[in-house]
Amino acid sequence: MRICVVGTGYVGLVVGTCLAEMGQDVVCVENDEAKLRSLLEGEVPIYEPGLEELVRRNVREQRLAFARELTGVVARSEVVYIGVGTPQSENGAADLGTVMAVAADIGASLGPHHTVVVIKSTVPVGTAVQVQEVIAQNAPRGADFDVVSNPEFLKEGCAIDDFMRPDRIVVGTGSERARKVMAYLYAPLVRTERPILFMDNRSAEMCKYASNAFLATKISFINEIANICEKVGADIREVRRGLGSDQRIGFQFLFPGVGYGGSCFPKDVKALRHTAREAGYDARLIAAVDAVNDAQKHLLGKKIVAHFDGDLADRLIAVWGLSFKPRTDDMREAPSRVLIAQLLEAGARVNVFDPVAMEEARSVFGDAVSYAPSAYRALEGADALALVTEWNEFRRPDFKRIAQLMRERVIFDGRNIYDTEILQEMGFVHYCIGRRTPWNGAHERPPARAKDGL
Ligand SMILES: NC(=O)c1ccc[n+]([C@@H]2O[C@H](COP(=O)([O-])OP(=O)(O)OC[C@H]3O[C@@H](n4cnc5c(N)ncnc54)[C@H](O)[C@@H]3O)[C@@H](O)[C@H]2O)c1
Incomplete structure (x- = not known):
């Protein structure tokens, strides 16, 4: 044909x-x-x-x-x-x-x-x-x-x-x-x-919005549960196991993080809400999914600002991962954009690295951030590392090398890919999503600063 x-x-x-x-x-x-x-x-x-x-x-x-x-x-x-x-x-x-x-x-x-x-x-x-x-x-x-x-x-x-x-x-x-x-x-x-x-055509058109809205709902749901876990001292990793094992629920799309981005979920969720509104229906669940996601995109930035007692002037923050998810260079609605805007707003300097989205990042951030040629180079002199996109190469980095490169050993792990206990032994402060660690969550205040020595 x-x-x-x-x-x-x-x-x-x-x-x-x-x-x-x-x-x-x-x-x-x-x-x-x-x-x-x-x-x-x-x-x-x-x-x-x-x-x-x-x-x-x-x-x-x-x-x-x-x-x-x-x-x-x-x-x-x-x-x-x-x-x-x-x-x-x-x-x-x-x-x-x-x-x-x-x-x-x-x-x-x-x-x-x-x-x-x-x-x-x-x-x-x-x-x-x-x-x-x-x-x-x-x-x-x-x-x-x-x-x-x-x-x-x-x-x-x-x-x-x-x-x-x-x-x-x-x-x-x-x-x-x-x-x-x-x-x-x-x-x-x-x-x-x-x-x-x-x-029929209308049902087919609706299938796409229903699918994306449902997947977005799963993400906002697990993010909301993670946020509650942090407050009450439960561990989202364990909760996820208990939740996903139910065959009616399943494990897919139940990773807490820094919110969904990309060219589809954010706009499709909003468009579905708009379609419903035009038809005289107030889609409250869809609206909540959107609102939870918006808040979640600000979560890591809030943790960073709180850790530094609201003062990021002269702080250098390294950001790993800029695309809205791994294996793409697409930065449309990426959580990294929200985080970096927050950091810049709070007066921080930002050093970024992404395995494939650097060119795209330059068109997004221009001269507002600096661009590192490698993941490790991004860490030189940094006061904190923010992990935003879970590219494979970020999953098991050399933490000894990281410790030597950074000015302070603080990691904000937006995807829960690191192990708090291992990092703690190495003198790192590890913030993550949905778990109460000595620093994370509502009950403990952040330590003064990370300790010296490995
Ligand atoms: N990106 C995804 O993962 C994904 C998945 C499923 C559905 N969709 C949907 O598919 C559609 C396309 O998404 P995308 O991500 O490929 O968008 P995109 O912006 O990457 O691609 C659209 C392309 O169309 C070109 N274009 C615009 N006007 C044109 C014209 N008059 N003649 C020829 N080319 C023209 C643009 O230059 C661009 O290259 C959207 O409706 C999106 O919601 C996207």
Whole structure:
């Protein structure tokens, strides 16, 4: 099949490349000149493990190409994906400006054959109807097309595997013809017991928001339980074991931390709340999930400020991990942004390191922070280390070396990856999430400062 994918971001590029990998003839359209240029040169402008190799192979084998204009590409395609961004607008709603502009262009470019227009972007309930109307308004008379709602569930960091081996594929359509096309297209992905779930467009659109809101709820739930644990002297690690062992609950998405970030959960939770409000329903649980997360993103910064008695002037704080989660360079809504803003506001100097997001960080923080060439170099002369993103290389560092590099031995562990007892033996003060340590929690005051000597 000839396929067009509009938008080559974290979703569009993965979808296009994976479909090409399955033998389809794919052209991805991108209107950002810099991104397009790097793609045409065989460079992938985002960090996603395995993607560059897959892109290069499929380009080389002529199943994948890139273009600036969608007109000619849409005209030749039987399936056209819309994979552009749907960012949050000021009132919390999803901004559909780009989706609708692309829909209009697609309408004006439709070929004489039947075309399935697939909405991959995360869009509010009712968008498929609007896209249908916009395409029809711009299409030649009698144009033959269907609009399918096919939300994407991939995770950045393992996007290729998620797309190739999905838990389920959700396809919303009322058209039997479109259903057949989608079933044929996705058959290679569901050869085992994986289901394609066909349903109406509105339900498909809602599936994506319900899934993200539920996952966000799990995170805010465990964060809230962790915060209570800190206050009452329970240990969230033990509580997690007791909680997750219940098969009705499970262990996934129950790690406490510094809140969820990224390009999806924050905006999708807000957009769902907005959709509900527009429909006359006050989604209180969804609102609470958002509020808990917002507070959680400030938690590590609050601990740091409290530790230094509110005075961070002349303090140097090292921050490990800037992307919103490991295995991606995506810093959209990353907890690191909130923390670093707090630290700068409190007068601290900040030295940052991330294994892949340094370039992105420079565009976010500019000259406000300094950029270390390695994790250890970030620690030189630091008064504290804040661990924000749990990249593997941060999990078992050389604490003796860390102790020698830092001015003070204080670690704020935003992901609970270190062992308090081991660190304590080495003279570190270890703050974490959801556990009462000699320093952490409500009851003890922080020690004056960490002790000398290993
Ligand atoms: N990132 C994820 O993990 C993820 C997962 C599931 C769903 N989604 C959803 O998928 C959609 C895309 O997300 P993303 O993270 O890939 O966004 P992104 O911002 O990384 O990518 C969007 C791309 O579309 C391009 N674009 C914008 N207008 C265009 C136009 N007129 N013609 C051609 N290209 C155009 C942009 O330049 C950009 O490269 C969003 O709705 C998002 O909510 C994202």
